[in-house]
Amino acid sequence: MNSPEPRIKRFLSAGAILAVLVVIIALSVQSCAPGVAGHAAPGLTPVDLTTLRTGSYLAQPTAYKPKFRNSTDFRMIESRRMLGYLVHPFDVDPDDNAPSTVKLVSSGTDMTSDDGIPKVFAPIGDTFNVLAGVYVSRTNGNLRSRRKVIAGLLRFPTEDAARGAADQFGTIENDTNPGRHPLTLAGHPDAHASSGDDAAATAFIAHGPYVIIVSTRVPAPDPAALSGLTGRTIDLQLAAMATLQPTPLDDLLDLAADPAGLMRRAAPQAKDYSDPFFDTADFGTYDPLADLHYERNPVDVRNAFRDDGVDAVARRAGVLYRTRDLAASFRLQNTLTETGKDDDLLNPPPGLPDAKCVRLDLQDSNRSYDAFCVVVYGRYVAMVVDHLPIARPTPTALYERAGAQYAILARSE
Template identity: 40%
Template sequence: MRRVSRPRALPIVATACALLAGVASGCGAQTVEGRGVPGMTTVDVASLAVGPFPSAPVDYEPRLETKSDVFAIESRRLFGYLVAPYEIDSEMAALEATRIVAAPGSAFGDSLGVLPAQFEPIAERNRLIASVVTVRSNQKLRAVRNMSLALLRFPSDDAARSAATEFDRAMDELLPNRHALAIPGHPDAVASTADDQKGYLFATRGPMVVMAMTTVPQPDSNALVTQLRTMLDLQLERLTRFEPTPVDQILDLPANPDGIMRLALPPLPVGGGDTARRVQPAGIYDAAGQLHFEPHAAEVQAALASAGVDVVARNDATVYRTRDLDSAFRLQRALTEPREDEQLFDSPPGIADAQCVQRDTDAFDQYYEYTCVLVHGRYVAVVGADGLPGGVLDPSLYQRAAAQYSILARGA
């Protein structure tokens, strides 16, 4: 893997530092040092330029205004049991999307994907409880390989079977010339294709529906069947370990173990700035669930396990709890290892241990162009921002990184 050397200076960083000079809240104040840990560089927390962002832990109040808000708690659990496309084919490693699905919800509507608009009324009619979807590809336009995978939980086995049957029937409208694909070892699975290049599958296990769409570079029904069979073997095995939470007990699930959500930087209140433009499903995840949000998940998976990550808090920043300080630094290195078309850039002022990476993104990428990864004790935090017009680094990234570090220093 190619390592890109850290540039000595970047115009974007110089611009950001200049902009920060006038908003450094706490500059010149009495020094209050962060709690030093052997191996960590001491940080003068009081002098960090946090701008309008909170510099101490903030009590986390999950939004529980609707039924969908409550069901999202169960959806976050589902991520820990969802198979990733790169587990089926290592070439399908580039993350396209990962999200919670709600009915009604904006996740339905991709006529060419695994969740077309025609499926939304079916999900509602069969009382969808929880659902998640992930999409990865090889990002090769002339030899496309991609897969969309979704797990949907319904109230009962009968509701799941009814939904799967209706989903397949709706495909007649989308693919009127499709023909069936037999999936060896799974006689109850329903799979089809119209062109032997893109295949669809619906299967059930208990109250769960497994939905998949996969594409291969050239028309090849055998290749489609192999992809779908491999996926279903893995996914059904993983679901044997999933115990659906009774609906009346979902609110009893741990929502903030050891107060970790207090340690993840929250977005500013509405009207205070667009600090959470990329919608993030806030809440807690296990390491397996967090992998679905990692742009380099196949490479990071071993690092999360090695670091002993037992819980991840996602808000406007992402905080990982590792085994110890050494594990935290090892995870930081794994998260900031530059890949192709990535480069390191300067750390936020005053936080020498931070590592920051710029990656090539586009308007449809759900990941930020610039990210900084911080370490404090056993915690690793990732803060991101998009570039401003002209390729200038948004100075709020350094403010948010400073605020996130300050939160960890004062609360971890």
């Protein structure tokens, strides 16, 4: 009679092998399942849209229909396009990467600002009929050792008008600031460049139907350093606009407002006017280089745009970024929510564990917010903002905005 021991061993061996196979199959299925946290490839945590707190904010995708009250409104389309051809100050001076001030221009009257183009220049813009334009200002964020680059680009109807405006800009700058002296810029003998103290300079130069405006500052009087910084800004600006061609004004209204369906996925303005900003001139679609002017951490964000395949950005009440895939979206979210030394991370909104929120120490100079949340859904990353009251800094409304923005993305498919 055969002993049962070999059969038992064979049975146990087969059972062990079967158990191992079951474990392997289970792990394989688990690794492929979407929405499971803790794996090398990130997945979205499942969200129940019916329980999201969205308050009074619209939680459905909506078509974007810009309002054109007058000719200056539709010129903003050209200004937003020109932003993609404006030199980045941190490319001129790597130290100048603090949060920026951006202004879009559609007439001589609105082209000036307390931090940028002086208001005395407005009549010249009106006289020569500036059609569109943009400028950006960044500093090194150091009040004791200030460095600054302001770059501006204005479009005029003709080359003659641009040359006339540049000449007048240079003349009025010297007339209203006695004691200024010319500043020599290598390679740019036709530039109207001057300084009053060899620590700060302005320059104006016509290029086709455009006028390039530059304002620079170095920490201490240094004519050579100031001339070099100013001339380098012009050099890089000319290179940036090498392929820039003015869009005929009659064609602007024929351009699709939302050709890729991005604006419909971005949160619209709040019906109760509770958005922290009032100016909606920046609403529209942008290429990544143009949007970069608005970003808090421009160098890191530019690298993220490149690495994560960001090909378009839509700015509405919510700011929407389109990436390569879900993994890229999570990486971009991490970059957008990088905190400074005095910023604070907030808890995620109820029901949105994948969202990330930040309370800023300094208010954003373009949209006047000091808190924001970034949500992810597939290829899309979206940011919503709010200004928290000092007396009662609760993020309830911010969380409701984030919930509404997530719901919009989920319902946009």
